[in-house]
Amino acid sequence: MIRITELRLPIDHAPEALEMAILKRLNLPPKDLIGFEVFKRSYDARKNVALSFIYTVDLSVKDEEAILKKFDGDIHVRPSPDTSYHFKAKAPESIATGKSLRPVVIGFGPCGIFAALVLAQMGFKPIVLERGKKVRERTQDTWGLWRKNVLNPESNVQFGEGGAGTFSDGKLWSQIKDPKFYGRKVINEFVKAGAPAEILYVAKPHIGTFRLVGVVEKMRQEIIELGGEIRFSQKVIGFDIQNEQITGVKIECHDDLPASHVVLALGHSARDTFQVLHEAGVFMEAKPFSVGFRIEHPQSLIDRARLGPHAGNELIGAADYKLVHHAKNGRSVYSFCMCPGGTVVAATSEPNRVVTNGMSQYSRNERNANAGIVVGITPDDYPGGPMAGIEFQRAIETKAFELGGRTYEAPGQLVGDFLAGKPSTEFGSVLPSYKPGVHLTDLAESLPAYAIEAIREALPAFEKQIKGFSMKDAVLTGVETRTSSPLRITRGPNFQSLNIKGLYPAGEGAGYAGGILSAGVDGIKVAEALALDYLSK
Incomplete structure (x- = not known):
């Protein structure tokens, strides 16, 4: 088979347009195209370009050798690699x-x-x-x-x-x-x-x-x-x-x-x-992992920031993001497990501890976007051998349980109050999705001081990439501790x-x-x- 990359079509193109684009790209008569399948489809939604899908397609033609020879040197027309799986053994x-x-x-x-x-x-x-x-x-x-x-x-x-x-x-x-x-x-x-x-x-x-x-x-x-x-x-x-x-x-x-x-x-x-x-x-052995909070914004805000005039286009769906900031104290802060149009969920597996995670349904049509905003830590932060990271996690999760009122409600705080260093007392325009519920408090007590310092620095920095990211009514929910295994x-x-x-x-x-x-x-x-x-x- 032959693989063509970088085939661009308007996002609302007719179903037959892709085949026509293939024929035009190869200067091929319809009778010589045996069949094709889409290997990959992405989209280009930059604000200064027309919204388009970018296709990679694999196709069969009558004279494959002649086509490949004709396009020799064209990096976007190549033989298709073998993507099939081959078993390595058979049971005795x-x-x-x-x-x-x-x-x-x-x-x-x-x-x-x-x-x-x-x-x-x-x-x-x-x-x-x-x-x-x-x-x-x-x-x-x-x-x-x-x-x-x-x-x-x-x-x-x-x-x-x-x-x-x-x-x-x-x-x-x-x-x-x-x-x-x-x-x-x-x-x-x-x-x-x-x-x-x-x-x-x-x-x-x-x-x-x-x-x-x-x-x-x-x-x-x-x-x-x-x-x-x-x-x-x-x-x-x-x-x-x-x-x-x-x-x-x-x-x-x-x-x-x-x-x-x-x-x-x-x-x-x-x-x-x-x-x-x-x-x-x-x-x-002990290994690095990360801890932090879940953050929630209106999904519409993320869509506008990421997709511009294309926000709300059903063919694209809810927008996501990936953010990284290197704080002055040497810590890396990054978004983790971003869930467009999703919810924050209770994810503890041990009594009297609170852990958050994020999830979305296939439709991704819930009101809020959520993601972990987490800080990288290393075994130097929790010395004591391979099991020490677990005790580090447990201490944070137990504190979150206490701050949430000891009922499996999660501690939460508005971003504006978190940045100002004062407890939150009421929600604004963003309502948290976490169940059983969110208890407003001061999250500064929930993580080590270096993590709080790094997140406070990162949120305004992320604002430069996504307008509205540090909006005062956005909600932080604690705590995210199980980003990866601690060992x-x-x-x-x-x-x-x-x-x-x-x-x-x-x-x-x-x-x-x-x-x-x-x-x-x-x-x-x-x-x-x-x-x-x-x-x-």
Whole structure:
């Protein structure tokens, strides 16, 4: 096939216009074009240009060699790269006959789902252990916190089928380098499971929370149909290790499960499991992460600032942003997990603590835009070893619970008051979306002084990029602490733990991913490494 890049068309173009543009670009008669598909579509909405879509298309023609020769030297007409996924292994017969131990996957978030799915597709019949519940039951428990202030520590935004990504924007883009197109495999599997087909080609694909529920269920069903097992409400509480080799896992209220190959697809909030691993001697180290607040503005304000005269165009949808500021005190402040037309959600997994996150539905049509405004910190800020970052997070989350009134309401403050250093007493034009509710206070007490100082400097700086960003009525809601895992379960080039053979740290919790797409990609890579090691024995 041939790939053409940088094909520009007006955003409201007729469906047939793209084919006509392809023919014109190649000076090709219609009879010589066999077919085409859109690989990527982005848009150019700069204020001084006509609104346009920018296409990358793959096409088949009757004489491909002649076309490529004709456009030799044209960087926008090239052979299409192979973006198909190729399995690296096939399970031995001993798996099918039950003579060999099946691989075990701990955790059924994005990383665990894709590790289990690819293992199942290769015939390895994995056993998945998920401490939480099925996604629909888990959704009911999550609403229990949002609507009734009742937390279930084993079934919430962090724990359960689909992982933390289920209650997010369902964003499927990442900054990871993907030379082997693992990301394409992830997105193809989502589409096969019922996600909108457009995520295959739009520049910043997303699914949305409600749609993710059905997608996750279908992926679970495929794993089961291929011989895998998904065991819910099975919390891992220990590991059997002999001669630096994993030999099994201990499960609360269940028999031990023998295993020689175990994928640790833990989320970044599996704090008790991290502790168990640490006590078992599994090598891990502290790593940087970030803490801060959620900020909410009217989505219309963001649309106007980012899209100018194109704001409100339904073909583009709600605008997003990405901001970074390097503060005078040496701290970096940046926007994190921006959710256009979304809501701020309660995301704690431990009693008497408050944690925020953001999510959007597929439509992204809620009144407010929200994003984390977070400050980077390093292990120098929380000395004490690999588990010290968790205690640092807990201290902040406990303080937020206290500032919010000890009811799982979150502490909040208007941006104008935050910048002025005075407590807020009433909301203005922006009403917060966080449930169970926001208790107005002074957020200066909720984070270390260096973080407050850096955020106070950053907000006016962001105003220079997005007019209205530091508007006095915008709302800050605390606290955002779980931007990434506070530790890394270090692994070698073979994807196994540095000191425990057969143990495969993977995904966000192990410190190797940040978001749905990168977690899924890491799950696939770990599944491949596990399969190849299995066959080498």
